[in-house]
Amino acid sequence: MEDKKPLKRATELQPLSHDHHYALQLCWKIRTGFSKNIAVERIKLYTDWFFENSLAEHFKLEEQDVFTVLEPGNELVKRALLDHESLTTLFHAQLDVKENLEKIESLLKAHIRFEERELFAEVQKIATPQQLEKIEAAHAQDDFKEYDKDEFWL
Template identity: 45%
Template sequence: MTKPLKRHSSLIPISRDHHFGLLLVWKIRQGIKKQVETKRMVDYLYYFVQQHLEPHFQLEEEVLFGFLAKNDLMRKEAEEQHASIRSHYTRIFEAGGDTERLSQFATELKAHIRFEERKLFQYMQVELLEEDLEKMEAAVKEIHQKVEEDWEDAFWERD
């Protein structure tokens, strides 16, 4: 296994967002483990999707992915994963969440974040020119919003 590259500064804000995505996964799993009422977890998921996940996906799609060719296999994989995750959370919101759906969503989101961190970002750092990475950094700075939690019901905490 090759040693990971140091993360380029253009991708650091996106990686920080990924940390909060992994926290979402952990919170869902904690809620399931503690047998928290499903509606509480779904309400939090809805909040997180609206406030953080969807803006994050849009930033990746509108800025990051644009630096790769439309037919680039890594870009296509990331876009397909976004579509699948969107489909998954839409089903949870429309059909009502159950612990199995929530667990599957958490597993899928974690795998997606790992893909971007371990494969896509490494690939971009190698394939893109430094000037493109700098353009990307400027665009990310312009759009990126730092994740700030504003949610009262911490169902994942100890009782």
């Protein structure tokens, strides 16, 4: 039986994993907002802010610097790009807000698990030191600043 230990994340990819942590917190905040019967408009204001101030840039960085490590047409990249497109559409949707927030919470959580467990593991396996350095340089600091206008999840 093969021993499957978790792959230690390359230092250069760790800032992206930190971004994923913040996105998982977003999922928790959506669930918490619903459990506290917070008005969906308040939750939507926060998710809009989060997308514009964190997630959109994260997607761009992955698409330009991480996914390009793998060969064109790679199935993992295709799935990730489809997820990015679906999530972007959901974040921008203005109708059926509660339903779309529920979909964001579910899809984003699954997407992050996929990237961390499969896509990043594959990238880390084949990336050259130069490619890893480029990824690290593109995401040099963890500059996430929390939204403090309405902390509905507290």
